[in-house]
Amino acid sequence: MSDNVMFIQGNEAIVHGAIAAGARFFGGYPITPSSEIAEHASMLLPLVDGIFIQMEDEMASLASVEGASAAGLKGFTATSGLGFSIMQEHIGHAIMSEIPCVIVVVQRGGPGTGLATKPAQGDMMQARWGTNGDHSIIALAPSSVEECYELTVKAFYFAEKYRTPVVILSDAAVGKMYEGVTLRKLLPEEIASPRIPDCSPADYRTYRYDPDNIAVLAPMGGKYQVHLCSSVHDEFGHSKGTPQNSNKSVRYLTEKIEKHVDDITITKEYCLEDAEVVLVSFGCSCRSARGAAEMLGEQGVKAGVLQLLTLWPFPKKEIEKVLIQSKLVAVPELNLGQLYNEICRYNIFDTEIISINKVSGELITPTEIVDAIKEVF
Amino acid sequence: MYNYKDYIIEDGLPHIWCSGCGNGIVLNALTRALEEMQIPPEDIVIIAGSGCLSRLISYTNTSTIKMLHGRVLAGATGVKLANPKLKVFCLMGDGDCATIGGNHLIHCARRNIDVTAILCNNFNYGMTGGQYSSTTPMNSITTTSRYGLVYEEGFDICNLVTAAGASYVARATAYDVINLKKYIVEATEKKGFGFVEVLAACTTHYGKNNKMGNSTEMMKKINMMALPVSKSKKMSHEELKGRYLTGKLQDRYDREDYGTLYTRMVEEVKR
Numbered sequence A: 001m002s003d004n005v006m007f008i009q010g011n012e013a014i015v016h017g018a019i020a021a022g023a024r025f026f027g028g029y030p031i032t033p034s035s036e037i038a039e040h041a042s043m044l045l046p047l048v049d050g051i052f053i054q055m056e057d058e059m060a061s062l063a064s065v066e067g068a069s070a071a072g073l074k075g076f077t078a079t080s081g082l083g084f085s086i087m088q089e090h091i092g093h094a095i096m097s098e099i100p101c102v103i104v105v106v107q108r109g110g111p112g113t114g115l116a117t118k119p120a121q122g123d124m125m126q127a128r129w130g131t132n133g134d135h136s137i138i139a140l141a142p143s144s145v146e147e148c149y150e151l152t153v154k155a156f157y158f159a160e161k162y163r164t165p166v167v168i169l170s171d172a173a174v175g176k177m178y179e180g181v182t183l184r185k186l187l188p189e190e191i192a193s194p195r196i197p198d199c200s201p202a203d204y205r206t207y208r209y210d211p212d213n214i215a216v217l218a219p220m221g222g223k224y225q226v227h228l229c230s231s232v233h234d235e236f237g238h239s240k241g242t243p244q245n246s247n248k249s250v251r252y253l254t255e256k257i258e259k260h261v262d263d264i265t266i267t268k269e270y271c272l273e274d275a276e277v278v279l280v281s282f283g284c285s286c287r288s289a290r291g292a293a294e295m296l297g298e299q300g301v302k303a304g305v306l307q308l309l310t311l312w313p314f315p316k317k318e319i320e321k322v323l324i325q326s327k328l329v330a331v332p333e334l335n336l337g338q339l340y341n342e343i344c345r346y347n348i349f350d351t352e353i354i355s356i357n358k359v360s361g362e363l364i365t366p367t368e369i370v371d372a373i374k375e376v377f
Numbered sequence B: 001m002y003n004y005k006d007y008i009i010e011d012g013l014p015h016i017w018c019s020g021c022g023n024g025i026v027l028n029a030l031t032r033a034l035e036e037m038q039i040p041p042e043d044i045v046i047i048a049g050s051g052c053l054s055r056l057i058s059y060t061n062t063s064t065i066k067m068l069h070g071r072v073l074a075g076a077t078g079v080k081l082a083n084p085k086l087k088v089f090c091l092m093g094d095g096d097c098a099t100i101g102g103n104h105l106i107h108c109a110r111r112n113i114d115v116t117a118i119l120c121n122n123f124n125y126g127m128t129g130g131q132y133s134s135t136t137p138m139n140s141i142t143t144t145s146r147y148g149l150v151y152e153e154g155f156d157i158c159n160l161v162t163a164a165g166a167s168y169v170a171r172a173t174a175y176d177v178i179n180l181k182k183y184i185v186e187a188t189e190k191k192g193f194g195f196v197e198v199l200a201a202c203t204t205h206y207g208k209n210n211k212m213g214n215s216t217e218m219m220k221k222i223n224m225m226a227l228p229v230s231k232s233k234k235m236s237h238e239e240l241k242g243r244y245l246t247g248k249l250q251d252r253y254d255r256e257d258y259g260t261l262y263t264r265m266v267e268e269v270k271r
Helices: A010-020 A035-048 A058-070 A081-097 A124-129 A145-161 A172-176 A243-258 A284-298 A316-325 A338-344 A366-376 B023-037 B052-058 B072-082 B094-100 B102-111 B157-164 B177-189 B203-209 B215-225 B258-270
Strands: A004-009 A023-028 A051-054 A074-079 A101-107 A138-140 A165-171 A178-183 A267-270 A277-281 A303-308 A310-312 A328-333 A352-357 B044-048 B063-066 B087-093 B116-121 B168-173 B194-199 B226-228 B244-251
Touching: A004 A010, A010 A023, A010 A035, A010 A074, A010 A101, A010 A145, A010 A165, A010 A172, A010 A178, A023 A035, A023 A058, A023 B072, A035 A051, A035 A074, A035 A172, A035 B258, A051 B072, A058 A074, A058 A081, A058 A101, A058 B072, A058 B102, A074 A081, A074 A145, A081 A101, A081 A124, A081 A165, A081 A243, A101 A145, A101 A172, A124 A138, A124 A165, A124 A310, A124 A338, A138 A145, A145 A165, A145 A172, A145 A178, A165 A172, A277 A284, A277 A316, A277 A338, A284 A303, A284 A328, A284 A366, A303 A316, A328 A338, A328 A366, A338 A352, A352 A366, B023 B052, B023 B087, B023 B116, B023 B177, B023 B194, B044 B052, B044 B072, B052 B063, B052 B087, B072 B087, B072 B094, B072 B102, B072 B116, B072 B258, B087 B094, B094 B102, B094 B116, B094 B157, B102 B157, B116 B177, B157 B168, B157 B194, B157 B244, B168 B177, B168 B215, B168 B226, B177 B194, B177 B244, B203 B215, B215 B226
Parallel strands: A023 A051, A023 A074, A074 A101, A101 A165, A138 A165, A277 A303, A277 A328, A328 A352, B044 B063, B044 B087, B087 B116, B116 B194, B168 B194, B226 B244
Antiparallel strands: A004 A178, A138 A310, A267 A303, B168 B244
16 A cells, blocks of 8 residues: 545545554544544444444443454544533543543634634643543644644554554644645554563553553453553552552553653754744644744744744753744734633743733634734844 | 362462352352353453453453443453454443443443353442442442432333343342352353342442341342242232342344344445
């Protein structure tokens, strides 16, 4: 099989990425603007002997994906803001039980039913802190149809490698947009290796509190006995709520991701080398940021863009680098400053940071970004 | 040959349940049913949610999932479809299965997913201190209906599951452990959604709050509430009030399960 070039939507590219990455289960519930993901999954999965099921709600959707993952199939679901809220309990369940799965969130306006068909980026913090308790999470944000394909492949890889739910934080603009895309044939190392424990069934434990050596989740139905448990548990997976187990497991769940931030971080840089003004952005707003950087360049301002494809765990090093090198950091985003606030936490360098937001359901235009920068720079 | 003990982690015992609780009987009936069917332990997945009965998975020598409260059947759907070779058992209380998970119960029965669901109905939320659930009988005293539950009626959950389309539905009391085991075997061997409701005692909360006596007396009282379905045919509405029909309530042959139908569709599409 060679590379396949197609003219498709971001939402459709996600399904192609999932199948290329080995996903064979989709459980979902329709919601605008994510529904094409379910629609394409229902068409494409049967062709590769995969399973599609439309569940009765978002809780059941993610529960079914977790169940399929426990039985050895890579699974995913897709939703938008409110559906993502409904799923939050299961995201915590999958984090604590350490069940790999991928949740695609095609963001729309909120809160509540908000603006169903319009793009927004208001779920960055919901992705990070939506479920209860201390934890870490992996969230990836595409800004093009090609990135939808590529990041979905990455999402499944990280989900397996770190035995955790991974969120793909897309948005209505990227999800609905059509672009030419190369559905590249993947290299074997881009697909997570099958889950085969490196020990005998007698020695197997479902859990190991070692962030550098995460226990392999053996598929249920083989020789390995698996006990998935979302209550505080021992290494067997039996519910044992001792202070020691709680302390170990909660710290471990954060560390196993935060310790590997360098491995998980994906960024793209545009004209960043000698930039005095750096635009930091993600998703659809990144496209506007690149346009703005070009316009600024034409006007003699040295401007560059840092695109965060990995939003969580937060790429602190890359952020600190631009805070040190630049005179001004501008953060365009379709929310009231969720990324901006996070960047401010790392600004011990007194660099000027401005927040450029829009919550009207419209995209930020490059001109609006340039104007906002010109006001202060 | 597997012995019932092969399905139990003996080191995990004694169990945490109160004396007189029906959950131990459910564990007993389940493991003896597994013995009768001779299912290899590695082919079994037992899924539980939250509540007293969910502790059962700490004692079984099989793969297990502690699911979220109410989502047992939704998780089981994913497990079974991903690996149809697995025998999936869903252990739920009345809060889990019939109340917070009621919607999933309806849809799992409607889709006729080939799993075995066991509802241990003790008429209240035991783990959280004896609040009323959707199966608590009218007029009961519970910790959230101190003046009597005079304003809402409990479910006949077997009727609901039958109406939703399950292939197999049965009800037994925890007193009738021989039949309980038989129904679990039948529900498992039946292709499609197999549902078994167990009427059980919660002596610590429901029994105490409703003055149902000690464990033995309470078990007898629950047994008096039961009525074999064969005897109910000629009884009037008035006579049937407050009685729970026991026995095999549904056993249909005209519906295939989701997995079979889906697999057939895939074969058709790929041809």
